[in-house]
Amino acid sequence: MKKFVNDPQKYVAEMLTGIALANPDTLTYVPDYNLIMRSDAPNPNKVSIVQGSGSGHEPAHVMVVGKGMLDAACPGDVFAAPPMDYVYETTKLVASPKGVLLLVNNYTGDKMAFEMAEEMSAADGILVKTLFIDDDVSVKDSTYTVGRRGVAGNFFVMKAVGAAAENGADLDELIRIGEKVNSVTRTMGMALTSCTPPAKGSPLFELGEDEMEMGVGIHGEPGRRRAKLASANEIVDELLEAVVSDLPFESGDRVALMINGLGGTPISELYILYGRAHAQLAERGITVGRSYVGEYCTSLDMAGASLTLVKLDDEIEALLAAPAEVAIRIF
Amino acid sequence: MKKFVNDPQKYVAEMLTGIALANPDTLTYVPDYNLIMRSDAPNPNKVSIVQGSGSGHEPAHVMVVGKGMLDAACPGDVFAAPPMDYVYETTKLVASPKGVLLLVNNYTGDKMAFEMAEEMSAADGILVKTLFIDDDVSVKDSTYTVGRRGVAGNFFVMKAVGAAAENGADLDELIRIGEKVNSVTRTMGMALTSCTPPAKGSPLFELGEDEMEMGVGIHGEPGRRRAKLASANEIVDELLEAVVSDLPFESGDRVALMINGLGGTPISELYILYGRAHAQLAERGITVGRSYVGEYCTSLDMAGASLTLVKLDDEIEALLAAPAEVAIRIF
The missing domain is CATH 3.40.50.10440 (Dihydroxyacetone kinase; domain 1)
Structure with missing residues (x-):
């Protein structure tokens, strides 16, 4: 471990x-x-x-x-x-x-x-x-x-x-x-690797070198399907389609977009996912009003990410924009 | 990969x-x-x-x-x-x-x-x-x-x-x-794992399951020594001794303490390192005036961390406390 x-x-x-x-x-x-x-x-x-x-x-x-x-x-x-x-x-x-x-x-x-x-x-x-x-x-x-x-x-x-x-x-x-x-909030995540709980000392589940788990839970629970490893763009497109079609989010909507890392994925990769998601939303006529890229809700050291959309209105946007002070900060 | x-x-x-x-x-x-x-x-x-x-x-x-x-x-x-x-x-x-x-x-x-x-x-x-x-x-x-x-x-x-x-x-x-x-700034880092550059597609160097690299560079360059994997406390104590004795930092000093993750280490573990470092500094009569825990300078997906101390005076502390706005933020 x-x-x-x-x-x-x-x-x-x-x-x-x-x-x-x-x-x-x-x-x-x-x-x-x-x-x-x-x-x-x-x-x-x-x-x-x-x-x-x-x-x-x-x-x-x-x-x-x-x-x-x-x-x-x-x-x-x-x-x-x-x-x-x-x-x-x-x-x-x-x-x-x-x-x-x-x-x-x-x-x-x-x-x-x-x-x-x-x-x-x-x-x-x-x-x-x-x-x-x-x-x-x-x-x-x-x-x-x-x-x-x-x-x-x-x-x-x-x-x-x-x-x-x-x-x-x-x-x-x-x-x-x-x-x-x-x-008005919808999320879907996926895992590239398992995570290792400290008390167990070994990976929680097995995922082959060429496999990924689409729709994984934040404790490594099975999701929708285990699939062959895909490109960053393909992964984003699948997550986005699942999330957008669920509410559904529609052309003309203004949203908050979060790309959340699951603990083991570097932020450089999260921004690659973010760029694709933002561009694909624009294609659908959906405007990103607020952006969130980083770790918010992780699964120990799991490599993976989730995509969240929130449909914004003036009330929600003002509350999200209000100041707050927590332990997580860079400065 | x-x-x-x-x-x-x-x-x-x-x-x-x-x-x-x-x-x-x-x-x-x-x-x-x-x-x-x-x-x-x-x-x-x-x-x-x-x-x-x-x-x-x-x-x-x-x-x-x-x-x-x-x-x-x-x-x-x-x-x-x-x-x-x-x-x-x-x-x-x-x-x-x-x-x-x-x-x-x-x-x-x-x-x-x-x-x-x-x-x-x-x-x-x-x-x-x-x-x-x-x-x-x-x-x-x-x-x-x-x-x-x-x-x-x-x-x-x-x-x-x-x-x-x-x-x-x-x-x-x-x-x-x-x-x-x-x-007045001193850092030392260490790696639990290698990292995988995207164009290489495989780990940059090999590190055994029971090994760690003390003093690793942020591109995986060799450090002071390759050692048997140790506990979080032992690792902090070695990093801290190297950093403190270098300037040296002394009893009565006020410092900024940074625990920086190298990309693949979850923030829960960084706070475990932080707690030990803070307590050990107190033992040495050194006061932590400002705390930094998270990812600042990483090495792709490397699991590992570095410890930085900055000797504070009024001028430096005021500059560090001044407001700033960058892409990295939670809100």
């Missing part, structure tokens, strides 16, 4: 320690609940926003806690849902009089943990609601999911509700905005 | 096309000279700053063109210096009455191209100077270099002179600032 690791059991804890040390003025790590939170949360004048999921998808979600994004992220171990009681304790810690919004990618384990935590928090008198994200068009029902999976498109939901919460929106308004963004 | 690629000969051109499409309001791609430049350059009220090097190190340097950073980046093909005449044409294109500063990482090929371009531009009456960066402590003289190599620490030189140029500093002042930052 070619990874930077000490004890695989401490992989997540050591990563969270690093995040907190790098952001001493803004973030707090609470080891008891595996939790990264804004040091100034809860803010009584805003709804607190929490996202949880398995670890291994960084920067999602522990590195996007901060002003204008999440108030807390409550990760599980690598590719494992957070324990229900951790989600419950997180909810209590960030509970604001304006309420708590729990964001969950639609995976069965996460869904169970968050729904139980919501129930327990509500029984304590906390105003709390949960919003599920299911942007992945590749398969309906999969290894770990009933219904569509939630993947990289969740970034746009987090960004939009994060900005609206900062502006003082109430919980019902955030649910409205989050559901709206989710309803 | 598990890469997103169409024609390997068009790898760089397609990447640059993608960068320009994703940043239509701010960046211009000039195919004739393989050039990415600020659309508003040259600005007659500031010195223009140009960096060139081989491609394959992205985001360096083509993705850090923008306000407060570079005015243009002039890359060669993958791991190849830009042609001298491209550097010359780039210099002419961005020439400002306040002058042009050429930044070059100390590799022999790049040095030759930029020195000749400087001479030719000066003969045309352009006010131009060149600054070499040589932050890599791992080896003196190497496969492609006489003297120390310039690696990820060049980010800090670019950021400091970029901010100062935006503030109106003249060319001599930028040389002073750049030399000062370079003189």
Whole structure:
């Protein structure tokens, strides 16, 4: 296993320690609940926003806690849902009089943990609601999911509700905005290689030297088909057709376009994919209003990428353009 | 080869096309000279700053063109210096009455191209100077270099002179600032795996399943030693000792700490390295004033990392903290 690791059991804890040390003025790590939170949360004048999921998808979600994004992220171990009681304790810690919004990618384990935590928090008198994200068009029902999976498109939901919460929106308004963004967001991903979970020490699945997995899930779950390795353009065209035809996106639409790397793919390659996707959208009469190229929701060290489109309107575009400050930054 | 690629000969051109499409309001791609430049350059009220090097190190340097950073980046093909005449044409294109500063990482090929371009531009009456960066402590003289190599620490030189140029500093002042930052910046890197250049289609060098290369160059050049794979903490401790003892950094110093990924390492692992480095610096009485975790200067898809320290003073810290806007961003 070619990874930077000490004890695989401490992989997540050591990563969270690093995040907190790098952001001493803004973030707090609470080891008891595996939790990264804004040091100034809860803010009584805003709804607190929490996202949880398995670890291994960084920067999602522990590195996007901060002003204008999440108030807390409550990760599980690598590719494992957070324990229900951790989600419950997180909810209590960030509970604001304006309420708590729990964001969950639609995976069965996460869904169970968050729904139980919501129930327990509500029984304590906390105003709390949960919003599920299911942007992945590749398969309906999969290894770990009933219904569509939630993947990289969740970034746009987090960004939009994060900005609206900062502006003082109430919980019902955030649910409205989050559901709206989710309803116009579509993603499909694909893998060139497997990933290697630190505790397993070997690749999660096998993919031949001349093979790729189209529609892969962010835990390496099977997608639509295993295919012969294709060119960058052919891959983009297949992802784009699947995503565009699903909503569908149509001539005259203005969109946000994200090319998300899955962890092992260099950003030079992501821009090659981006260029093709942008040009193909123009051919279809679809205008890219906002561009996102980089790593947003990864699968450890998997080589691969996903393509996300969001149909923009003035409300969504303004929320996406609002300022935010998180651990992931170059400067 | 598990890469997103169409024609390997068009790898760089397609990447640059993608960068320009994703940043239509701010960046211009000039195919004739393989050039990415600020659309508003040259600005007659500031010195223009140009960096060139081989491609394959992205985001360096083509993705850090923008306000407060570079005015243009002039890359060669993958791991190849830009042609001298491209550097010359780039210099002419961005020439400002306040002058042009050429930044070059100390590799022999790049040095030759930029020195000749400087001479030719000066003969045309352009006010131009060149600054070499040589932050890599791992080896003196190497496969492609006489003297120390310039690696990820060049980010800090670019950021400091970029901010100062935006503030109106003249060319001599930028040389002073750049030399000062370079003189207090030290880096060492290491590789867990090789990288695969698209045109080669196979790994650049061989590294056994239980081996790592300590002090590797950003083109896979040999470093200090090939060693048995070690834990994350052991690796950090060796890099840190090499870097700290070189300047040396001393108890009471305030530093910027960068953990730079080499392209194939997920950011979760970089934060594990960061946490250890931060804690070990604290043990030595050295305070981290600014943190940088992510990919700054990569080696295609190489798994590995480098560690950079910059000794801060008020002047350098203010320049590093100044706002800047480049292609690499999450929002």
